[in-house]
Amino acid sequence: MTGNPYLSVQALTKYVKRKFDADPHLRNVYVKGELSNVKSHPSGHIYFTLKDDSSRIQSAMFRSSATQLKFKPENGMNVLITGDVTVYEASGQYQLYAQTMQPDGIGALFLAYEQLKESLGKEGLFEGRWKQPFPQYPNTIGVVTAQSGAAIQDICSTIERRYPLAEIILFPAIVQGPQAAPSIVQAIEQAEAYGLIDVLIVGRGGGSIEDLWAFNEESVARAIFSCKVPIISAVGHETDTTIADFVSDKRAPTPTAAAEIAVPAREDLVARILERKRSIYTTLSSHIKHERKRLDTYQNAYPLQFPERLYRPFTEKLVGFEGRLLRTAQNVTGNRKSNLFRMNGMLATLSPNQRIKEGYREISGMNDRLTRAAKHDIRIRNDRFQTSIRMLKALNPLDVMERGYSIVYQNDIVTNSVATFQVGSEVQIRLQDGTVNATVQSITTNDGEES
Template identity: 40%
Template sequence: MTADADAILTPSQLNTLARDLLESAFPLIWVEGELGNVTRPASGHLYFTLKDARAQVRCAMFKPKSSWLKFIPREGLRVLARGRLTLYEARGEYQLVLDHMEEAGEGALRRAFEELKNRLAAEGLFDSERKRPLPAHLRRIGVITSPTGAAVRDVISVLARRWPLLQVEVLPVQVQGETAAAQMVAMLARANASGRYDALLLARGGGSLEDLWAFNDERLARAIAASPTPVVSAVGHETDFTLADFAADLRAPTPSAAAELMVPDQRDAIARLRALQRRLATLQVHRLRQAIQRADRAFLRLHAQRPQARLDLLRRRQQDALRRLRQQWHQQQQRRHATLRHAAAVLRTCSPQRRLQQLRERLHALRLRPQGAMVATLRRDALKLRALARSLETVSPLATVARGYALITREDGTLVRSVAQVERGDRVQARLSDGEIRLRVE
């Protein structure tokens, strides 16, 4: 709305002009401040003021935007709000109409972290029953981290020192920023799909809460909990805790500590191997002595036993085996003969010649059946026809005419039932039993 300098405006016109100017000059703005005078009437709308040490501005957040908030607005809470500047014409005051509002600062991150942590814990995502132990002997692991950070260097160094046989593959991702969580989720999916790794290590060095915020992403926590491959989380320092730590199968205070927890020290393994070698040598000597003793006792028993008796025993066993073999063969032959006899009887019962004779007899019976049915049907129809003819003759006017009566009709075919239907000079027809007569009325 426009007006020249001499125009006279009403208050409503002035407010409309001011509102249009405000909305066109400030289409969408962000404001950070402290909440005050928070009210939420039954309508579900939210009204409050945003203030700092020197000024305040009225704000409104209408339903359903106000119902989508992830926190409870309360007095003194510092927030970051987005909205458009407009004029409330009823009071002639400008106000902010908001479409988004979130808590500001690290305190807001802490509260959001606690809320999400409690919700996921209530779902059982962090239960100890879900966590799986690491394999006793790892052959290959994947380290999901930044390829340029100090954490990956510490991890590789500790693993190489403690267990050189382990194959370590670095799976590069961003560990900070808006896209970091999505990259880690995608890398977890690819690592699990490959089936190459016995375990996965999710690692990052220390930092502020904002720096570590990607590891508090809900999607990442759910991906870690659902991973078929055991996941170790080593994010930040010992005092830093993220949702990834709670969802992982094992949490390490630092990346270096994670490397120490995942593999044994080669010096301990070498010591155990040497002890096992000594034990194996002792056991071999003991078993060899036992074998020598058993061989000596067997030699004495063989020397004491006559070879002819051994041969007689073997001959008897051979004869028994041959007898059982002949008996089993005879029984098997009898079963096969019985099966053949039964098959021959079945085959005779199902002989094609016999089956063909049955089909001929059935065909002959079927041929006679339609002829009898047709004769019976014709007889029934003839009887019905005679009955209908008698009924028709009973009600037919021709029967009456045959007894000496006549049917009088006009030229248009109308039946004359009364003398009132004709006049002098009209032509009519008389229908008799043997023909028609044309008549004129006198």
């Protein structure tokens, strides 16, 4: 037995592997089954088991092929795979090395779209609290799209027609193909770094789901979410919906609609200005009418129409005081003159020299007393006169009304006692700036009696 050629395990495994590799039926095989034990390695490789109701096979997809997947393989997913079958020498097991993979019964792009939509939705990127407000009158509109596409032409013509004051700045990007997503991300970052963009439109014209796929990439979605400039997504036609539409601040069905959202219409602004003009004119007219009415009220106020009636009683008192002062001064002067005549008569009965000397002394003394008395009396009368003037000023109804008081008239007669009023009487209350007509509802005396 020792002469038999025994093979090592490695040699046997290599032989079996060569048989597998040489079999053309194990090249580019088409296999369908259910994924299980899916593991994504940090290197980018994907390891999984492909099974059906009766069998299973260990499988792997290397990074070069895995990066081409549009969806994320998950346990329980039914897939269609093309690849090669060979032997893994380390374990001696045969394995399937997948080259392509697509969902069984559903499109790979649609599945990838739904997976990313669900993932970003759970993160909250679609929530309204993150949506940024748009300026009412933007100065600069940024556009991220293809430089030669129809989208930029539609956007420019719409903005120039509706709001020619806005400046349009194009940030060109590739919007279709493998390089589209990085190009769109770079253009969005350039627009934000520019610093003067008020609104950013990101989009392109219509196409198939493959043509629009760059706007379903996670990198584009996160770039839109992170941008500090308000973004309007305008991808494809009205029926096309992309991940960019959900994460952007506002979605427009077409690039033309995005331009209409970004800027106001010139006709609307003109109409708004005319409406403001009419409103200002109406407000000013109403204010002028109100102030003119106030002026008429002041001009027709009772104190201005008949001012003499207010201070006539005080004028009469002042005239009376002046008359009394004049009569008193005349009486004092007359009495002094009488005394002077009497003293002159007495001097005539005395000896000439002695009588003259005594007369001079007496006359001089009387003259001094008369002068002092007259000055004293005049000073007292003047003080009384000044006091009367101050009293008149204090009692002046115009001054009193300026301090918040009023004058009550009944039948054009000033009244100052509740005894002159009856319930239901018509009264006029004169204030500083006008007259109030009122009716007596009730009367209460200082003793608390009410009628």
